[in-house]
Amino acid sequence: MTDTRVGSSSAGGLLTHGENGVSTAVPPRPVIQIVPLKGLPIVAVVLGLLIASIGFNWEWGLDFNHVAGGALWTGIDLFVGLVVGPILGRLSISARAEFSARFMPKMVLLMPTLVAMTLASGFQIALNLGNLKASSPNHAWLMVSFVVVGVMAVIALGVLEPANIAVLFEMRKPQPNGEVIGKLMKRFIYTAGITGLMQVATLIIMTRVASQ
């Protein structure tokens, strides 16, 4: 039976014997913090800026949240799905595990924050500009963007985020089960195409709305 364990159970590293019989030091597995606590104050500041922007109808704040959040959301989604993901798929299991252990906790904080920044400010901007009115030439485009965001929300909240957190819990175990991690990570591969397509659609819709 194939052993699908990822990494070793040692927190401080251990010695293994290579093919030539020489002992080599295996680097210790990183300690995984599921939610990086150091990032929480930054999230709080960003959300505070978002709430203030909406509360005071602060035009620059709304634009900043929508443009910066949207650009990062789309950019990160496409880069991770189309560039990082395929590279990760060709790495060894231990390399994948080490990368994921450092990468995924950051995504737990980063992506929901970017999504909140983009959507909340975007709705407010559309309302202020009158783009949501049925008479607006942008109305139909915004309705399509709602559907696009809806599809991405269901994928993110119902499929990817649960898998992300479940993988992190699995990786915290002394002997993580590679089979479970592999099964959960497949969700990212299956949905990368849909998410990529939705993000490209978002780019088309938003540039279209901005130019009308």
Next chain:
Amino acid sequence: MSLSNPAAGQGVTTQQRFAPVAELGTAALVLIVVGGIFMASYAPRHAPLAVPIGLAAASAVLLAANVVMLIRTRGLAWDKFFLVGRWTLLSYVIAAGLIEFAFVKDHTRGGPLVVLSAMLVLFAVNVPLIISFTVARYQSVRRDAS
């Protein structure tokens, strides 16, 4: 219960069958998202409420069915379920509160606000349920060693 990888340790059951809580939760989430899109598509006017009420009611039925299935579930890592559940619930209550704040700020009142609030409650309960169940099902304790 069968284990496809007993060498993996930690009693992880990779083939244990659980009720489709995550799938049903996602279906309930889809109904809420469709209802939200329907209401937002009418902004700044008030949307007719029959469709969103129907969608929210259907979502509530799915959530109730999910809770019943969860209660009957055996072998789930309940400690992990509640650990993840309480923190994700906190974060999604904050997210739902933020959305509610935006709609109140935009003068949403009366029936639409009630329907929207109900949908946000369903959203704030459903997502943590999906996340905590997904974590707990893979942390399940092996009950037999064979």
